[in-house]
Amino acid sequence: MLNFIVRRLLYAVLMIVVISFVSFVIIKLPPGDFLTQKLAQLRARGDRSAESQIETYRLRYGLDRPFLEQYTTWAVNFIQGDFGESFEYERPVRDLLGERVTMTIILGVATLVVVWALAIPLGVFSAVKQYSLGDQIITTLSFVGIGMPGFLLALLILYYAITVLNIEATGLFSAEYVEAPWSVGRVLDLLNHLWIPSLISAITGVGGLTRIMRGNLLDTLGQPFVEAARARGLTNTGVIWKHAVRIAINPLIVILGSEAIPGIIGGTGLVAVVLNLPTIFPLYIDSLRKLDMYMAGTCIVLIAMLTLVGNLLADLMLAWVDPRIRLE
């Protein structure tokens, strides 16, 4: 088991290095860079000293160095916790990211919890009472959920909030808690605000996962061991939960690792852009648009790290839950 974890961790580290390199390459792909844009901006404003300013920047950020050197400098600094400086804001990336990483994780976890807490019971009910009215309702709602991507839903809710409720929706904290240090009050405030974006991001996931749970459980219920369990005198509930669901849920955990987690990271990301939440994503998009190199690179690496950690946790959970995997 330990062997397994160590191997995966090493693999993950390797992945991160490769990803960081590739992202760096991708960021460098567009012709020109941040500074060419800035140059155009300054020129447009009629700034005479534009060229010399740009030269200063160029030297400062080392943009005149060869590509590999730029990468390695950044990578080495990264490991030490220095993520470079943002061109746009002229401040260290680390400062700008600040709490956003924590918030991203919190939002992601909250969404995950919501998805599972809703999808499993709904899926089980749907399978056990197949073709009943409840099942049909749940199935229809699942379809709607699947077809309703989080960010569009967020848009509609934003629309509703602005036009009908007349509030400028959101963020994750009320005004007084935004910059405040952590306290019980702040936590409660967060929970208060968290459930809306979590719910929005969760809807697609719930729709999909419910259907999958339903399908898996239907398959499993037809298996001989379920009948055998019933023949041993278990209650209906016992048969369903202790035997059928216990088996049916394994593929879902696989999905958790391979699709759900990356999906949630991306999905909550888009919702965060719509609702202007203090997570990594809005900053990431912005940096991409502005070709803010170090910011964008750091963001990708961080997002990739979160995904890989999520994958690893899902794999671990699968090994814990399914002895067949464990003993391979």
Add this chain to the structure above:
Amino acid sequence: MTQQTLEPLVEVENLRVEFDVRAGVVKAVDGLNMTIYRGRTLGVIGESGCGKSVTARAILNMIPKPGKITSGEIRYHRQAKHLRGENGHSTKTDVVTINELHPDGEVIRQIRGGEIGMIFQEPMSSLTPVYTAGTHIGEAVSLHRLSATKKVGDQIAANVAAARKVDRDEAREIAIEMLRKVGIPKPTERVDNYPHQLSGGQRQRVMIAVALSTEPSMLIADEPTTALDVSIEAQILDIMRELQGSVNMAIMFITHNLGVVANMAHEIVVMYMGKAVERATVSDLFYNPKHPYTQSLLKSIPRLGEKKTGERLASISGMVPDPFNLPTGCVFHPRCPAVMMGKCDKIAPSWTKVGEDHWVSCLLYEEVGA
């Protein structure tokens, strides 16, 4: 040979089970009568689809949807030791009508696994893949077995079996003991094995261990050795016979393999299309089969040295009829080598006695008006 008094344990009377599917109604079991006696093995043979598995499930009131018991009765003579709350020494028997019990109710759940056990055809898929052998046995045991506790200071502790459920350590002990009984080597290791770590024969032994761990009065074995190699099969059958002897357990042994059933059963019921067509003791059935279907079945077993080379194997002509389009009169008549047209296609035969403990459902043995 002394004839012990045979006590009926489960009586099936005129059972009808129907499946309501889109294309129509399938009569999986159509007027079945049979009795299983305490301590004796009843073999049930028949082709696939003749309703034997459905009958087994009917006895435990476990027929899967869209099936239903539409008429008839299944009576189970419940022995006192299984009646909770009763004084353990009474010999009273209670008759429970199984088909009237709620399928998820308390009574049937006590009976399932606790008093009537069942083992299945595919040992690999009949054990839950994520639970160990020990967990399976433990589950059965903690549902059904009670251990006696002596209440401290209780004067009549010896006579009053105050019951409490078996705890985990006890369950594990019982599990290891059971595994040993069914002949699994190194039971203390095997008890923690998962199904995929065991061989086919071992899994089936585990199933038997699970079923027997609750000391049931009857075991329903639904084709238990069909999926096993012949040599393993022999071992499993040995174990079943041994255990039956030691706990006086009845067995309902369902199979389509005549050789196996000859080995195991005291009596045999032959089923066709949801009905019983013949019932006899083993020797009577094999040496003196009366029903043409039974005769054809026995004829179709190839025997070494009996036939000249080049001769074709005997088989039963025709095919099993379409369940939505059953033949009139006797259901077997289109395939019957002894058919009497004019009678067999018009009149359905009824259960007739043709000898000591030998019954047939065939117009050849019935006096009917022309």
Add this chain to the structure above:
Amino acid sequence: MAVAQQTLTVPKKKAQVSQSYWSLVWWKFRRNRVALFGGVILAVLYFSMGIVPEFVSPYLLERASNYTEAAPQQVHLFDESGAFRGPFVYGLERQIDTVKRTRVFVEDKAKIWPLGLFVQGDSYQLLGVIPTNIHLFGVVSDDPDAQFFIMGTDARGRDWFTRIIYGGRLSLLIGLLGQLMLLFFGTILGVASGYYGGAVDQVIQRSTEFLGAIPEIPLFMALAAAIPAFWSPIAVYFMLTLILSFVRWGGLARQVRGLILSLREREYVLAAKSAGASDARIMFRHLLPGTMSHVIVIATLAIPGMILAETALSWLGLGLRPPLTSWGVLLQDAATVRAIHTTPWELWTVPFILLTVLAYNMLGDGLRDALDPYGGR
């Protein structure tokens, strides 16, 4: 004993219908009303937006007008005096909204512009060849100011409904094209990987695994941002499609590989091999058809993802840009806080996207059920 005659008293059955796999599939599919419904919706959408958008929309795409940021016009049947006039709209006149301090357009009850079907309007070429000027619906009037903005207009006075229709063309096609590309490359990779095994398999697997480790959305955002700004819109469009499918090759390849692995050991492959069939032939004539049903389902269900990805990218400014029009580009205009205040009708784009996604899901789910004709009810 005489052998009994095979006198079955069973009445003669109806002639057997064809029981081939594909006929079973089709038959099962037909019974699934939800799937059929989805299929019909998609057919309507693709036809109206993909093939004849000029006909379905009342105006040409770039037709700007003076009626900027006008709210959708209400269709009336009865005029102020209660008389029945058939469907019509009132004229629009400009006013200043003192509260919002913007220019708005309100109904001018003095002018009545009747509506009709198959009206004459701007000229175009149907299917690119047939010159005509008939539109599905519009105003029937000699007044050159007569307009019918069923979903309002944008900041340049363009009819929003028209923009949605034209936008749909690009969005819908990107989904389809991207998916076909994905299908093509992904299947080939998967088949090769599964069939050859060994080194080929390892290389393909490692690279797709690596690509898969990078979270999708950030990846194609980064790639999309890398498209040089000065490329022509068409080039951008194709590049985007390529990127969207490239990121997902891996997933499909892996699933196909899995299918191939399970089929590879089947007897019919061995039989083909022993008969001397070449690798290519085995792969394409024997193995591939076995994977087809799964692949079709996977592909169909992945199209909405592709459409949504393009929408998200374009909306964030990283994908298509004007003058190209897609639903994502429309969202760029529609999804700002300011726009929600002043031109909320621009959000009509969203239901169309949702409808497409829903229809694809219904269809894909039905296909999945149908392609397993032996299972289910």
